[in-house]
Amino acid sequence: MKLEHLKSLKKSELHAHLNGSISPKLLYELALSTQTLNAKELGLIQAPPSDWDSCFALFGLVYKVVRGPQILYRCTQAVIEKFLDDGVSHLELRTTLKEDLEHGISWDSYLDTILQATDDFLNSPQNGGQITVKWIISLDRSKGLAYVEKSMATILRHHKKSPYIVGTDFCGDPYIGHFKNFERTFQHARQEGLKTTVHFAEVPRFEDLWEILDFSPDRLGHACCLNKGLFEKILEKQIPVEICFTSNLLTGVVCAPEVHVVKAFYKARHPFVICTDDFGIFHSTINDEYRKVAAILNLQVAEVEDLAARSLAHTF
Ligand code: IMP
Ligand code: ZN
Numbered sequence: 001m002k003l004e005h006l007k008s009l010k011k012s013e014l015h016a017h018l019n020g021s022i023s024p025k026l027l028y029e030l031a032l033s034t035q036t037l038n039a040k041e042l043g044l045i046q047a048p049p050s051d052w053d054s055c056f057a058l059f060g061l062v063y064k065v066v067r068g069p070q071i072l073y074r075c076t077q078a079v080i081e082k083f084l085d086d087g088v089s090h091l092e093l094r095t096t097l098k099e100d101l102e103h104g105i106s107w108d109s110y111l112d113t114i115l116q117a118t119d120d121f122l123n124s125p126q127n128g129g130q131i132t133v134k135w136i137i138s139l140d141r142s143k144g145l146a147y148v149e150k151s152m153a154t155i156l157r158h159h160k161k162s163p164y165i166v167g168t169d170f171c172g173d174p175y176i177g178h179f180k181n182f183e184r185t186f187q188h189a190r191q192e193g194l195k196t197t198v199h200f201a202e203v204p205r206f207e208d209l210w211e212i213l214d215f216s217p218d219r220l221g222h223a224c225c226l227n228k229g230l231f232e233k234i235l236e237k238q239i240p241v242e243i244c245f246t247s248n249l250l251t252g253v254v255c256a257p258e259v260h261v262v263k264a265f266y267k268a269r270h271p272f273v274i275c276t277d278d279f280g281i282f283h284s285t286i287n288d289e290y291r292k293v294a295a296i297l298n299l300q301v302a303e304v305e306d307l308a309a310r311s312l313a314h315t316f
Pocket of ligand 2: 221
C-alpha cells in the first residue's frame with residue numbers, strides 16, 4: 001500500500017509516549033545545540049534499540065536532551081506536527097510527570113508547558129482543525145504508592161481546569177510492583193471522570209494481570225504476552241487493545257512477527273488500535289506500523305482503510 005494513501009487515512013494514535021516520540025532528527029539537532037550528549041551517545045540515538053535494556057537506556061539519553069520549558073514546548077509541538085503529517089486526526093499523547101528544578105521544571109510547570117504547547121498548536125493556522133489532541137498522564141508503578149498518590153493529586157488538579165487531560169496510564173517497569181497497591185488511586189481518578197489504560201502483559205510476568213482485568217480498564221496497552229485464560233478474558237470483557245507491533249519486536253518481548261498477538265485478536269474480531277508506543281526511539285512511524293501489521297495479517301487495502309476508520313471508535 002502506498003505511503004501517500006496510508007497518510008491520507010484518518011486515524012487515531014492512542015499509545016504514544018511524549019519523550020519516546022521525538023524524531024531522531026530533532027533529538028540529534030537538539031543534542032548538538034545543547035551539547036548534552038557525547039559522541040558515543042550521539043551515535044546511540046541514531047539507531048533503534050536491539051533489546052529491552054537498550055530501549056530504556058535510550059530514554060535516559062532523551063531526558064538528558066529534553067530539559068527546560070523551551071525545549072519541552074518545542075518537542076511537544078514537533079511530536080503533534082509529525083502525527084498530523086502522518087494523517088492522525090485524533091492523538092492521545094501520554095507522559096509521566098517530570099521534575100527538574102535545576103532547569104525550572106516542576107510537575108505543575110511540566111503539565112502547564114505541554115498543555116500550553118498543545119493549545120497553541122491546535123489554535124494555530126498550521127493545524128486548521130485537522131487534529132485533536134488529548135493527554136493521558138502516566139503513573140510509573142516502579143516509584144511506589146506515595147509517588148503515585150502525589151502524581152494523581154497533581155493530575156486531578158489540572159484535569160479540573162484543562163479539557164485536554166482525559167485519562168491515566170499505569171506504566172513503568174512491569175517487573176516491579178503490583179496493581180492492587182495502586183487500585184484505590186486509579187479508582188478515585190475514575191470517579192473523577194478520567195479513563196484508564198494500563199501497560200498490560202508487555203512482558204511474561206503474570207503477577208497482577210487478573211487483578212488489572214478485574215478493574216476493567218478502558219483500554220489495554222500491548223497485551224502481547226498472554227496465556228489462554230487472559231486472552232479469553234480480554235475477549236469476554238471486550239477491552240480494546242493498543243497494539244505496539246515494532247515496540248514489541250525491538251524490545252524482544254515478541255520473538256517474531258508471525259507470532260505477534262495481533263493475529264489472534266484479528267482472527268477473534270476483537271477491537272484493537274495500531275499504535276507506535278515510541279516512534280522516535282524505534283525509528284518508526286504510525287504508517288510503518290499500519291504497513292507492518294497489514295503485511296502480517298495479509299490485509300487488502302479496504303481492510304486497512306477499515307482498521308484506520310475503526311481506530312477512531314476507541315478514543316477516550
Ligand atoms: P515520558 O513519560 O513522556 O517520559 O515517556 C517515556 C517513558 O514512557 C519511559 O521512561 C517509560 O517509563 C515509559 N515507556 C515508554 N515505552 C514503554 C514501554 O514499552 N513499556 C513501559 N514503559 C514505557
Ligand atoms: Zn508504552
